[in-house]
Amino acid sequence: MALDKNGIAKRIAQELRDRWYVNLGIGIPTLVANHIPKGISVEFQSENGILGMGPFPIEGTEDADLINAGKQTITDLPGAVYFDSSTSFAMIRGQHVQLTVLGAMEVSENGDIANWKIPGKMVKGMGGAMDLVASADNIIVAMMHTNKKGESKILPNCSLPLTGVNCVKKVVTNLAVMDILEDGGFRLLERAPGVSVEEIKKATAGKLIIDGAIPEMSID
Amino acid sequence: MINKEVKSAEEACQNIQDGMTIMLGGFGLCGIPENCIQVLVDKELQQLTCISNNAGVDDFGLGLLLQKKQIKKMISSYVGENDEFERQMLSGELEVDLIPQGSLAERCRAGGAGIPAFFTPAGYGTEVGEGKEVREFNGKPHILESALTADYAIVKAWKGDKAGNLIYKGTARNFNPPMAMAGKITIAEVEELVEPGELNPNEIHTPGIFVQHIFQGEKFEKRIEQRTVINK
Numbered sequence: 001m002a003l004d005k006n007g008i009a010k011r012i013a014q015e016l017r018d019r020w021y022v023n024l025g026i027g028i029p030t031l032v033a034n035h036i037p038k039g040i041s042v043e044f045q046s047e048n049g050i051l052g053m054g055p056f057p058i059e060g061t062e063d064a065d066l067i068n069a070g071k072q073t074i075t076d077l078p079g080a081v082y083f084d085s086s087t088s089f090a091m092i093r094g095q096h097v098q099l100t101v102l103g104a105m106e107v108s109e110n111g112d113i114a115n116w117k118i119p120g121k122m123v124k125g126m127g128g129a130m131d132l133v134a135s136a137d138n139i140i141v142a143m144m145h146t147n148k149k150g151e152s153k154i155l156p157n158c159s160l161p162l163t164g165v166n167c168v169k170k171v172v173t174n175l176a177v178m179d180i181l182e183d184g185g186f187r188l189l190e191r192a193p194g195v196s197v198e199e200i201k202k203a204t205a206g207k208l209i210i211d212g213a214i215p216e217m218s219i220d
Numbered sequence: 221m222i223n224k225e226v227k228s229a230e231e232a233c234q235n236i237q238d239g240m241t242i243m244l245g246g247f248g249l250c251g252i253p254e255n256c257i258q259v260l261v262d263k264e265l266q267q268l269t270c271i272s273n274n275a276g277v278d279d280f281g282l283g284l285l286l287q288k289k290q291i292k293k294m295i296s297s298y299v300g301e302n303d304e305f306e307r308q309m310l311s312g313e314l315e316v317d318l319i320p321q322g323s324l325a326e327r328c329r330a331g332g333a334g335i336p337a338f339f340t341p342a343g344y345g346t347e348v349g350e351g352k353e354v355r356e357f358n359g360k361p362h363i364l365e366s367a368l369t370a371d372y373a374i375v376k377a378w379k380g381d382k383a384g385n386l387i388y389k390g391t392a393r394n395f396n397p398p399m400a401m402a403g404k405i406t407i408a409e410v411e412e413l414v415e416p417g418e419l420n421p422n423e424i425h426t427p428g429i430f431v432q433h434i435f436q437g438e439k440f441e442k443r444i445e446q447r448t449v450i451n452k
Contacts, residue, residue: 047322048247048248048394058451059451059452062449064392065250071247071445071446073448085321085394086328089321093322093341123318125298125318126321131340134343134344135322164344164345
């Protein structure tokens, strides 16, 4: 069965490593924080200016001066720190953040990503996404494999305006885990539980590289 | 000590004119200079260019200026929470310049720091990079972004002293420090204004040299945009 959003987040959480600083985007990426593997320490950065972000506050303790980049009320954990926006993006641009997880509308086989603008629709703006994707060493995209019409979002080339070029390293969807090879192409690494290679092929418009038997994800 | 104290938001904003460029601190509705925004609305200033990460919501923050069509141009990174903004943008009444958030912050900082331009990888290969000088550093393409300054920068801090030194609280810091540096004239509204010497010099975020006028805001509504809580 294809993964739900929480399942995608659970699988991405397996990519976290001890002592990493991690920036989580809005949507599915935010859920990754709920599934940190036991025995490791990571700190979450939110680009509006906090490291050491904690869970949502208990009702009645919320503070208007304490929000994440999605403008949601949050808490801070012991060891947390606040900083201004230019320092925040110094952390990001300067590659002091080890992992960025963000959502996408489209990803292409050479690692381009589109996630900020649909022509003809209201443009909300790119926020911090362009800085994040241009700078991060390690970018994982969390997304659904296809859109609501069933059309692939894993493409040879993005059709929407780009957020960044040649930057995505790994994609985790409701169907599969894939990495993007230096010379192009999505290499299939894992299948969602019960999803066949054939189904993934059908849902992938970009170049899909299948090398040997593809294991099923292990998600508890 | 150079005393920067003014008595009110009205006094701080008295020389702001139609057509000026104004930076406003804040992220969403967090850390916005609510008292001065209300004065800009009341003064019915027109044709303003506003540099602010966001554009408020329909009935609060910069949304109040948008409702009265006082803004000619917005320079922002994300403007998605505002129906009136959308309407004015689609109808062409409002000019909008969307800038990656990190580039926006750094352009303000650079403006305040006397750095006219800098190279960043953000936006290369996208429409943000169109028409901008590209140069490769360490094998990676970067685009040239220019500094931003403003006739006025208006920031909001938690505590300040009469010398203009500022301390922010939580994530309400955000764009306030870089913008405080980039205003030809910078106005700071604070929740608590104290005498010089009452703030610990080790704990000040924005040195008073960047601030020309400071006052204690009459009231701070501090509205929450996305109240997300865990039930008791």
